[in-house]
Amino acid sequence: MTRTEPAGLPLGDDFHLYDTTLRDGAQREGISYSVADKLAVARLLDELGVGFIEGGWPGALPKDTEFFARAADGELILKHAALVAFGSTRKAGAKAAEDAQVRALLDSRAPVVTLVAKSDRRHIERALRVDVDEACAMVADTVSFLVGEGRRVFLDAEHFFDGYAFDPDTALRVLEAGFTAGADVVVLCDTNGGQLPLGIAETVREVAARTGFRLGIHCQDDTSCAVANSIAAVQAGATHVQCTANGYGERAGNADLFAVTGNLVAKLGMDVLPTGGAAELTRVSHALAEIANIAPDTHQAYVGSSAFAHKAGLHASAIKVDPLLYNHIDPSSVGNDMRVLVTEMAGRASLELKGRELGVDLAGRPEAVTSVVAKVKELEAEGWSFEAADASLELLLRKEVDGLAEPPFTLESYRVVLDHRGDGEVISEATVKVHVAGERVIATAEGNGPVHALDAALRKALSPALSWLDSVELSDYKVRILPSHPGTDAVTRVLLKSSDGDQEWTTVGVHGSIVEASWLALCDALVHKSMRG
Ligand SMILES: CC(=O)SCCNC(=O)CCNC(=O)[C@H](O)C(C)(C)COP(=O)(O)OP(=O)(O)OC[C@H]1O[C@@H](n2cnc3c(N)ncnc32)[C@H](O)[C@@H]1OP(=O)(O)O
Numbered sequence: 001m002t003r004t005e006p007a008g009l010p011l012g013d014d015f016h017l018y019d020t021t022l023r024d025g026a027q028r029e030g031i032s033y034s035v036a037d038k039l040a041v042a043r044l045l046d047e048l049g050v051g052f053i054e055g056g057w058p059g060a061l062p063k064d065t066e067f068f069a070r071a072a073d074g075e076l077i078l079k080h081a082a083l084v085a086f087g088s089t090r091k092a093g094a095k096a097a098e099d100a101q102v103r104a105l106l107d108s109r110a111p112v113v114t115l116v117a118k119s120d121r122r123h124i125e126r127a128l129r130v131d132v133d134e135a136c137a138m139v140a141d142t143v144s145f146l147v148g149e150g151r152r153v154f155l156d157a158e159h160f161f162d163g164y165a166f167d168p169d170t171a172l173r174v175l176e177a178g179f180t181a182g183a184d185v186v187v188l189c190d191t192n193g194g195q196l197p198l199g200i201a202e203t204v205r206e207v208a209a210r211t212g213f214r215l216g217i218h219c220q221d222d223t224s225c226a227v228a229n230s231i232a233a234v235q236a237g238a239t240h241v242q243c244t245a246n247g248y249g250e251r252a253g254n255a256d257l258f259a260v261t262g263n264l265v266a267k268l269g270m271d272v273l274p275t276g277g278a279a280e281l282t283r284v285s286h287a288l289a290e291i292a293n294i295a296p297d298t299h300q301a302y303v304g305s306s307a308f309a310h311k312a313g314l315h316a317s318a319i320k321v322d323p324l325l326y327n328h329i330d331p332s333s334v335g336n337d338m339r340v341l342v343t344e345m346a347g348r349a350s351l352e353l354k355g356r357e358l359g360v361d362l363a364g365r366p367e368a369v370t371s372v373v374a375k376v377k378e379l380e381a382e383g384w385s386f387e388a389a390d391a392s393l394e395l396l397l398r399k400e401v402d403g404l405a406e407p408p409f410t411l412e413s414y415r416v417v418l419d420h421r422g423d424g425e426v427i428s429e430a431t432v433k434v435h436v437a438g439e440r441v442i443a444t445a446e447g448n449g450p451v452h453a454l455d456a457a458l459r460k461a462l463s464p465a466l467s468w469l470d471s472v473e474l475s476d477y478k479v480r481i482l483p484s485h486p487g488t489d490a491v492t493r494v495l496l497k498s499s500d501g502d503q504e505w506t507t508v509g510v511h512g513s514i515v516e517a518s519w520l521a522l523c524d525a526l527v528h529k530s531m532r533g
């Protein structure tokens, strides 16, 4: 097969890790990147070491036009990646050289252009409203024009898998039109995301055998198989894989860059990132979630904060022997950490591992371990939850193991009243009576709610004696009402996150009253701080 070679651009790269967060990822409902966001995303992806960053569609979206202009004017210096402009082939019946959208791709000054082309005959005839000859001419004309202008061109064959199943000859003719005109890679797209891995692998293998073209893969996630489909395509011979950060994308999203990369590196042994890049996966995933303003998915494979969190006691007992017995990889190889959760599902091994993490020496203390495990199970049955409240768990553990030092204060009583005034304002007032530094102190304070008032009164009572108190702030407060079991009342669980500027710690309180549940969590927070110093 003869073809026009792109002028002066490298073709020797064996495998392409291609990111389209800034174009296809931005098609996710709820994402709207500013130009500054786009530049920040591109810098992070480049730091990670992807080979190609698709920056958007210049000429179609003003923000994307500006992004490419600012990038080319020096605001984006890429060390690893090449910047890619995305756009469609020329319009039917026109000339590529005169098509405004095609010219905008050149004007973007991006060294690489990815063109989207329809390869399903039904789309060609019904959406483009042209015949297959004209569809192929649109591809060939646009590719050869851009290659002639010195651009490296990739061709995204939209709806390829559906189109190939419906009419393989048409689908292959579109690929051939692109490849012979000089496209470096023809990318088989599962645009509707309806494929499954075995079918993808079979088609990729068959197309590779029939054409000999360099193939890429682009999978949407409508069957929740985009990552599996992408990996299957690579195993079947694709050497260019398109993904988006955290799987952001139209509808159900795209293949997640972090899972795809994790699999390529850890499972297939492919060096698709520069040295040290894999260990950056978790950091970059979270940083990109921050820019997209989407909370990270804690259960995301490889990079989620729960991806290596173990709750089951049986897992912990094996992990104690060797962490790899229950982890599919070393979490640090992708920049993540293993965590052991102590809950009602814990066994002795879970607590021993947690003890190591918290710095509590449990060696030679089997009775204490057994007793704390039993206590945790008992409390969790009543509605307590320690998996997110390490500080309360540590207090429980230390009390059993070495007996806690004297708490910094003891409570004699507290009282909270709610005052609904004539003008509609609701004020809470709390009085606490505590013993601190050998004295009995009574303090009263107001707050905008009962817990706020109680916290304020306690601080007023304690701060003359406890110098560190002012540094402690409540940084998060979560309340959950737990449904009652037959014959019991509902209980309230409060999780309190505290911070002293250096560290954060979480405590838990459970009671039928939200005020008492909050008080228990608040006391644990202060006792924990005084113990840690
Ligand atoms: C599978 C994907 O995700 S591909 C990426 C899709 N991304 C986007 O669509 C986001 C950016 N899109 C846009 O800003 C606009 O849709 C634009 C600027 C591209 C086009 O806007 P408009 O000119 O108003 O046209 P509209 O969006 O209604 O329709 C698209 C036109 O492109 C044509 N078209 C669609 N695909 C192709 C293609 N591969 N090659 C050439 N023309 C195409 C359609 O037939 C239609 O032509 P018509 O106007 O003659 O009916």
Ligand SMILES: CC(=O)C(=O)O
Pocket (backbone or CB within 6 Å): 024, 116, 156, 157, 158, 159, 189, 190, 191, 192, 218, 220
């Ligand atoms: C190109 C693309 O985004 C798709 O076919 O899904």
